[in-house]
Amino acid sequence: xxxxxxxxxxxxxxxxxxxxxxxxxxxxxxxxxxxxxxxxxxxxxxxxxxxxxxxxxxxxxxxxxxxxxxxxxxxxxxxxxxxxxxxxxxxxxxxxxxxxxxxxxxxxxxxxxxxxxxxxxxxxxxxxxxxxxxxxxxxxxxxxxxxxxxxxxxxxxxxxxxxxxxxxxxxxxxxxxxxxxxxxxxxxxxxxxxxxxxxxxxxxxxxxxxxxxxxxxxxxxxxxxxxxxxxxxxxxxxxxxxxxxxxxxxxxxxxxxxxxxxxxxxxxxxxxxxxxxxxxxxxxxxxxxxxxxxxxxxxxxxxxxxxxxxxxxxxxxxxxxxxxxxxxxxxxxxxxxxxxxxxxxxxxxxxxxxxxxxxxxxxxxxxxxxxxxxxxxxxxxxxxxxxxxxxxxxxxxxxxxxxxxxxxxxxxxxxxxxxxxxxxxxxxxxxxxxxxxxxxxxxxxxxxxxxxxxxxxxxxxxxxxxxxxxxxxxxxxxxxxxxxxxxxxxxxxxxxxxxxxxxxxxxxxxxxxxxxxxxxxxxxxxxx
Amino acid sequence: xxxxxxxxxxxxxxxxxxxxxxxxxxxxxxxxxxxxxxxxxxxxxxxxxxxxxxxxxxxxxxxxxxxxxxxxxxxxxxxxxxxxxxxxxxxxxxxxxxxxxxxxxxxxxxxxxxxxxxxxxxxxxxxxxxxxxxxxxxxxxxxxxxxxxxxxxxxxxxxxxxxxxxxxxxxxxxxxxxxxxxxxxxxxxxxxxxxxxxxxxxxxxxxxxxxxxxxxxxxxxxxxxxxxxxxxxxxxxxxxxxxxxxxxxxxxxxxxxxxxxxxxxxxxxxxxxxxxxxxxxxxxxxxxxxxxxxxxxxxxxxxxxxxxxxxxxxxxxxxxxxxxxxxxxxxxxxxxxxxxxxxxxxxxxxxxxxxxxxxxxxxxxxxxxxxxxxxxxxxxxx
Numbered sequence: 001x002x003x004x005x006x007x008x009x010x011x012x013x014x015x016x017x018x019x020x021x022x023x024x025x026x027x028x029x030x031x032x033x034x035x036x037x038x039x040x041x042x043x044x045x046x047x048x049x050x051x052x053x054x055x056x057x058x059x060x061x062x063x064x065x066x067x068x069x070x071x072x073x074x075x076x077x078x079x080x081x082x083x084x085x086x087x088x089x090x091x092x093x094x095x096x097x098x099x100x101x102x103x104x105x106x107x108x109x110x111x112x113x114x115x116x117x118x119x120x121x122x123x124x125x126x127x128x129x130x131x132x133x134x135x136x137x138x139x140x141x142x143x144x145x146x147x148x149x150x151x152x153x154x155x156x157x158x159x160x161x162x163x164x165x166x167x168x169x170x171x172x173x174x175x176x177x178x179x180x181x182x183x184x185x186x187x188x189x190x191x192x193x194x195x196x197x198x199x200x201x202x203x204x205x206x207x208x209x210x211x212x213x214x215x216x217x218x219x220x221x222x223x224x225x226x227x228x229x230x231x232x233x234x235x236x237x238x239x240x241x242x243x244x245x246x247x248x249x250x251x252x253x254x255x256x257x258x259x260x261x262x263x264x265x266x267x268x269x270x271x272x273x274x275x276x277x278x279x280x281x282x283x284x285x286x287x288x289x290x291x292x293x294x295x296x297x298x299x300x301x302x303x304x305x306x307x308x309x310x311x312x313x314x315x316x317x318x319x320x321x322x323x324x325x326x327x328x329x330x331x332x333x334x335x336x337x338x339x340x341x342x343x344x345x346x347x348x349x350x351x352x353x354x355x356x357x358x359x360x361x362x363x364x365x366x367x368x369x370x371x372x373x374x375x376x377x378x379x380x381x382x383x384x385x386x387x388x389x390x391x392x393x394x395x396x397x398x399x400x401x402x403x404x405x406x407x408x409x410x411x412x413x414x415x416x417x418x419x420x421x422x423x424x425x426x427x428x429x430x431x432x433x434x435x436x437x438x439x440x441x442x443x444x445x446x447x448x449x450x451x452x453x454x455x456x457x458x459x460x461x462x463x464x465x466x467x468x469x470x471x472x473x474x475x476x477x478x479x480x481x482x483x484x485x486x487x488x489x490x491x492x493x494x495x496x497x498x499x500x501x502x503x504x505x506x507x508x509x510x511x512x513x514x515x516x517x518x519x520x521x522x523x524x525x526x527x528x
Numbered sequence: 529x530x531x532x533x534x535x536x537x538x539x540x541x542x543x544x545x546x547x548x549x550x551x552x553x554x555x556x557x558x559x560x561x562x563x564x565x566x567x568x569x570x571x572x573x574x575x576x577x578x579x580x581x582x583x584x585x586x587x588x589x590x591x592x593x594x595x596x597x598x599x600x601x602x603x604x605x606x607x608x609x610x611x612x613x614x615x616x617x618x619x620x621x622x623x624x625x626x627x628x629x630x631x632x633x634x635x636x637x638x639x640x641x642x643x644x645x646x647x648x649x650x651x652x653x654x655x656x657x658x659x660x661x662x663x664x665x666x667x668x669x670x671x672x673x674x675x676x677x678x679x680x681x682x683x684x685x686x687x688x689x690x691x692x693x694x695x696x697x698x699x700x701x702x703x704x705x706x707x708x709x710x711x712x713x714x715x716x717x718x719x720x721x722x723x724x725x726x727x728x729x730x731x732x733x734x735x736x737x738x739x740x741x742x743x744x745x746x747x748x749x750x751x752x753x754x755x756x757x758x759x760x761x762x763x764x765x766x767x768x769x770x771x772x773x774x775x776x777x778x779x780x781x782x783x784x785x786x787x788x789x790x791x792x793x794x795x796x797x798x799x800x801x802x803x804x805x806x807x808x809x810x811x812x813x814x815x816x817x818x819x820x821x822x823x824x825x826x827x828x829x830x831x832x833x834x835x836x837x838x839x840x841x842x843x844x845x846x847x848x849x850x851x852x853x854x855x856x857x858x859x860x861x862x863x864x865x866x867x868x869x870x871x872x873x874x875x876x877x878x879x880x881x882x883x884x885x886x887x888x889x890x891x892x893x894x895x896x897x898x899x900x901x902x903x904x905x906x907x908x909x910x
Contacts (some may be wrong), residue, residue, distance in 0.1 A: 018733055322893070327706070338885035342878070462714075463715060497722045504715050506582045
């Protein structure tokens with residue numbers, strides 16, 4: 001039944017279209033566009049679109065806004081109480097049996113494409129550019145007339161080239177062999193990742209060997225050009241993960257590496273930093289909304305201080321009594337982590353809290369057609385580098401750093417030389433904790449903030465420290481970046497979970513070969 | 529920096545460190561010890577079944593089914609704690625990965641129990657429900673033995689044992705010890721958990737195994753079966769305790785304790801610590817796996833949550849709370865912590881983690897020898 005109706009409608013439409021551009025959208029056409037299977041509706045839409053009839057615009061807009069109902073071969077635009085018959089524009093009464101028009105995703109895309117097609121000849125350049133972007137995924141032969149007309153009037157060179165590509169991607173599904181051939185060759189110059197998938201898809205369907213060869217050549221050309229973007233993308237996400245790992249592990253490198261304290265609550269210090277950021281953000285939102293973009297400037301010291309204070313309290317109350325008993329420290333700090341998690345859960349709820357990025361951290365910079373670097377990730381990379389620089393300067397240039405190194409090398413001798421080792425311990429532990437807090441502040445910009453935040457990082461950050469070598473900041477840096485990139489490389493190959501497992505196994509194997517990590521401290525002690 | 533001798537946190541035992549070691553006692557247990565074992569066996573195999581099955585429900589002496597399952601569960605935990613006590617208390621190896629072996633044993637038993645469901649599942653298929661759900665047509669290769677009880681019980685012992693052996697061999701050979709070893713065992717457990725969470729591995733993914741119906745063709749969810757499983761678990765625990773006791777009193781056990789106190793010296797004296805550590809480590813893993821296999825039919829579910837790093841670290845605290853320098857200590861600790869847990873999570877659910885956290889801290893700071901140490905000190909001063 002519907003098929004018959006569709007055929008009949010198509011015939012009417014074809015006749016109407018043939019009759020010339022002058023005639024406006026007829027009620028029958030409107031009903032064809034609104035009722036039937038998606039294929040029939042899209043075909044009808046493109047037939048009307050071919051006439052370039054501007055009366056189509058309000059109708060398509062109404063369809064997209066779900067304001068159209070159909071009944072007995074007529075479409076009605078319903079806005080509140082007001083009912084208009086589509087096509088004729090007459091006010092009318094809605095029949096009892098009128099049904100809503102449901103648009104699936106494909107139909108929506110086609111409708112949006114139709115609207116965009118009208119904008120291709122708009123006077124505004126950005127509007128035209130947006131229209132081209134929208135049509136990228138829906139271009140087909142039905143829009144060819146529009147595309148050609150737009151290309152002939154387009155004056156902007158860049159847009160003209162993009163229109164040509166668009167025309168080519170519309171033509172690639174043409175029934176005519178020579179057109180497909182030309183389109184395949186044209187598409188070779190495209191920089192767009194979607195062109196690659198389009199070509200691959202059409203290549204699978206193509207039967208003509210000549211066209212097939214041309215398509216394969218173009219696909220090859222496009223993919224070679226895109227491959228660089230992908231490689232750089234993996235490198236960037238790897239470095240980004242590495243910088244987060246570095247921030248998480250740097251504090252641990254100080255407390256574990258330099259002081260020999262296993263801090264299982266390190267992840268919770270990250271979490272405290274993230275919650276401090278969230279608190280600062282909430283305060284700014286309520287009291288200083290005009291300065292909201294700069295809340296980060298206050299959140300960084302706040303997260304450092306919050307975590308450092310908690311760290312100092314931990315060191316003074318528990319860890320101090322357990323120096324030289326690493327296994328006990330491990331269990332006690334695990335207990336602390338349980339308490340910290342539960343405290344945060346009681347205070348702020350078990351749900352994740354939302355930390356908003358400042359506006360200057362959202363968005364990203366497009367480096368290659370298929371490579372966009374988000375600003376927040378870039379900011380974290382820079383931030384991690386700055387924190388690292390700060391820590392290195394602190395450890396190597398300041399008096400406190402000298403004391404920390406002295407106590408690390410020989411606690412008793414340092415004490416004999418007049419260093420207050422107990423105080424140095426507290427400072428160093430607070431410093432490590434504070435750096436974890438900074439890591440939490442950075443994490444809050446890219447991920448969820450919840451009571452369990454720290455748990456996800458504790459194994460990873462220990463792996464970084466173990467791999468890098470105990471007592472070595474340089475090792476930590478290499479290990480963090482290396483693990484980050486390796487993780488992302490394997491992820492692209494085998495998926496996230498298997499990548500993680502492979503990384504863990506690789507670390508275990510690596511430690512077989514070099515039990516002291518990448519950079520071993522030289523020594524002759526039999527006990528390590 | 530050379531860590532002090534007490535790096536493993538074991539305060540020197542009177543007479544064991546410092547002065548010459550006392551000669552090993554010849555008897556497995558003192559007279560009082562045998563009495564204790566006898567009382568435990570009698571309590572488990574006579575008192576519990578009688579109070580649960582034969583004393584009528586209204587009576588004050590009746591032991592409800594809930595407490596029988598709780599007892600069975602805690603007995604399984606006690607086996608794990610004992611296993612940890614052997615390697616941590618007596619050999620100085622702290623494993624945070626025993627949750628993995630426990631869960632592997634549990635999964636081994638779970639596979640058998642899944643096969644016992646037969647075609648009584650939701651989908652009336654010979655395959656377990658989750659496989660039907662994933663649209664699998666036949667059992668994956670590692671389920672080959674799962675229809676035979678004997679075969680599967682062999683796997684319960686062999687798989688965790690082999691894993692522990694291979695992992696331990698590489699770890700001990702390259703002299704990974706102390707916290708390094710602890711952290712790597714934790715990483716191993718974490719990796720395994722991620723693996724078991726996946727559907728493709730054929731272990732039911734997130735949901736694991738549940739809805740068991742029968743064991744050895746006998747219905748599993750009956751009061752009688754509950755008591756039988758609980759009694760078996762208790763007897764296994766007693767057996768393991770006697771075995772551990774024999775181990776720590778043998779010459780082999782003395783070497784283990786020497787490794788704990790000064791591994792390098794043991795090495796320089798001509799022993800190869802790798803063989804000692806590897807054997808006790810593997811044995812401990814197998815004990816844990818047996819506990820897991822006994823645990824699953826009693827609680828009726830196994831899922832990857834049992835492998836989480838938190839579960840492994842909790843096992844260590846059982847041993848620490850009770851006092852890991854003895855064998856009875858870990859068992860006492862498992863009962864104390866899990867008893868407290870089942871009471872807290874009912875009475876004040878939100879405070880359980882505070883209590884557990886405080887327990888971790890208090891025990892390490894104030895009770896390095898655990899509850900048993902506390903009792904002994906009192907006994908000494910009297």
